[in-house]
Amino acid sequence: MAGREKDEIIHDHNGDGIDRRGFLKCMAWAGTGAFCVIKGGVLNSYSLSRISEVSTADMMGELSFVQISDSHMGFNKPANPDVAGTLKAAVEKINGLSAAPEFLLHTGDISHLSKPEQFDTVEQILKDAKPKEVFYVPGEHDVLNDDGKQFLERYGKASKGAGWYSFDKKGVHFIGLVNVLNLKAGGLGTLGHEQLEWMEDDVKHLKHSTPIVVFAHIPLWSVYPEWGWGTEDSAQALAYLKKFGSVTVLNGHIHQTMQKVEGNVTFHTAASTAFPQPQPGKADSPGPMKVPAEQLKSVLGITDVNYIQGKHALAVVDSSLA
Amino acid sequence: MRRSVFTGVLLLALGFGIAELGAGTRNFTASAQQKAETAEVKIDNFSFGPAELTVSAGTTVTWINRDDIPHTVVSTDKVFKSKVLDTDEKFSFTFSKAGTYPYFCSIHPKMTGKIIVQ
Numbered sequence: 001m002a003g004r005e006k007d008e009i010i011h012d013h014n015g016d017g018i019d020r021r022g023f024l025k026c027m028a029w030a031g032t033g034a035f036c037v038i039k040g041g042v043l044n045s046y047s048l049s050r051i052s053e054v055s056t057a058d059m060m061g062e063l064s065f066v067q068i069s070d071s072h073m074g075f076n077k078p079a080n081p082d083v084a085g086t087l088k089a090a091v092e093k094i095n096g097l098s099a100a101p102e103f104l105l106h107t108g109d110i111s112h113l114s115k116p117e118q119f120d121t122v123e124q125i126l127k128d129a130k131p132k133e134v135f136y137v138p139g140e141h142d143v144l145n146d147d148g149k150q151f152l153e154r155y156g157k158a159s160k161g162a163g164w165y166s167f168d169k170k171g172v173h174f175i176g177l178v179n180v181l182n183l184k185a186g187g188l189g190t191l192g193h194e195q196l197e198w199m200e201d202d203v204k205h206l207k208h209s210t211p212i213v214v215f216a217h218i219p220l221w222s223v224y225p226e227w228g229w230g231t232e233d234s235a236q237a238l239a240y241l242k243k244f245g246s247v248t249v250l251n252g253h254i255h256q257t258m259q260k261v262e263g264n265v266t267f268h269t270a271a272s273t274a275f276p277q278p279q280p281g282k283a284d285s286p287g288p289m290k291v292p293a294e295q296l297k298s299v300l301g302i303t304d305v306n307y308i309q310g311k312h313a314l315a316v317v318d319s320s321l322a
Numbered sequence: 323m324r325r326s327v328f329t330g331v332l333l334l335a336l337g338f339g340i341a342e343l344g345a346g347t348r349n350f351t352a353s354a355q356q357k358a359e360t361a362e363v364k365i366d367n368f369s370f371g372p373a374e375l376t377v378s379a380g381t382t383v384t385w386i387n388r389d390d391i392p393h394t395v396v397s398t399d400k401v402f403k404s405k406v407l408d409t410d411e412k413f414s415f416t417f418s419k420a421g422t423y424p425y426f427c428s429i430h431p432k433m434t435g436k437i438i439v440q
Contacts, residue, residue: 077390077409113392113408140429144392144406185398185426186434227368228432285368287391 033068033090034257034270035097036250037061038172041211043248045268047257048093059099063170066094066101066131067215069252070272072141073122074112079275079288083112084121086300090273091129102169103131107252107270108139108180108217114146119154138163139217139253140180148181164195166202173206175199177216179231189218189231196233200240211246219251221260221267224280229254238265254286273300362386363435365393365407365427370435379439382416393433398424 034045035054039061046054048066068090075083094101104126111118119142126134136155143151148162156163159176166175177199179189191199203212214220220237223229231237241247247265255277260267275288275296283289359381364371366388377383385395387407395404395413401423404413417423417439427433 183428183431185431187431228430287368
């Protein structure tokens with residue numbers, strides 16, 4: 001690590017020392033998105049950066065999809081001056097997968113400033129992806145200035161309330177939640193009473209053996225509340241899922257991959273296709289991390305999920321763009 | 323004849339205007355020396371600096387976003403609310419009444435600040 005630290009300062013182009021912008025870390029958190037494969041009800045997630053290490057057998061299941069997150073289209077600061085380019089690289093990675101995913105999940109912060117042209121650019125780039133179906137949930141950057149009105153008009157036609165919805169694919173029940181609206185001073189992400197009531201009702205009649213995949217922008221587990229990386233009322237949402245044997249929670253927002261298992265629930269966060277953020281508490285603030293251009297793609301990624309009916313596993317794996 | 327009267331009135335008005343402008347500038351300079359009528363809060367590294375600022379009534383506070391991530395300035399009690407501020411964008415609000423005005427960034431609610439008006 002000593003040698004690496006030296007490199008870190010060498011690559012500090014702005015000469016701003018090892019503050020959060022110049023802060024470079026080992027690439028342990030690498031991965032821009034995930035290939036998710038559901039095998040027998042359990043989701044396995046493979047980072048797209050390391051997808052070559054995954055055997056074809058491991059990538060096969062009843063259902064597979066790719067999670068991408070935090071495209072931040074419109075961001076143009078030194079941490080990544082070409083977010084369109086890195087999103088395109090993610091699409092190429094998706095199209096190169098040996099096991100073709102059925103659809104894409106985008107876990108929010110599609111745009112950087114909620115501008116129509118930023119959403120347009122992302123939609124245009126994703127049109128080149130082999131999977132034609134894309135499911136979105138909003139990030140806080142997608143609902144700026146209008147409380148999410150534009151987002152609802154674009155993506156939420158079939159959704160309830162502020163944009164939450166559910167759908168079924170090959171026996172797996174997917175629930176898209178919105179936790180980026182009505183944020184309170186000093187607080188974390190919020191689902192709110194109305195959405196929680198809807199969710200309770202949504203899962204009430206499902207069999208306990210139904211694999212559940214919940215996706216939302218801000219983590220539904222307490223990753224690092226000091227930086228707002230958590231959701232106030234997520235415990236209530238998770239309580240409704242206690243009866244299910246396999247629950248997977250997919251989030252974005254923190255621009256790095258993390259996994260955690262708690263009882264029947266597996267939590268995953270996907271990396272950003274735009275820029276990395278520091279590990280919890282490892283910098284003054286959660287701002288964009290500047291990494292050398294040649295390393296950037298190794299810290300950005302997509303998540304891929306694959307599901308095999310009849311057995312019992314759901315796997316999420318993250319891969320970086322490099 | 324009417325025209326010259328009109329011109330005269332216009333010149334007179336203009337004269338007053340300039341005089342007033344001059345007086346205004348003098349007042350401003352004088353008061354700026356006695357007490358600040360403007361103040362600035364810098365937004366950087368996901369924080370407001372200073373997080374707590376005390377000003378006198380009538381002060382215009384300007385927030386400027388020096389971070390590479392957009393932020394907002396939203397009064398907890400709904401007294402003021404900025405649009406989203408991208409890097410280097412500003413928002414100003416004039417505090418006419420004494421009181422304590424807590425605020426936060428509605429995108430990153432862990433970012434909080436307070437303006438105390440005396």
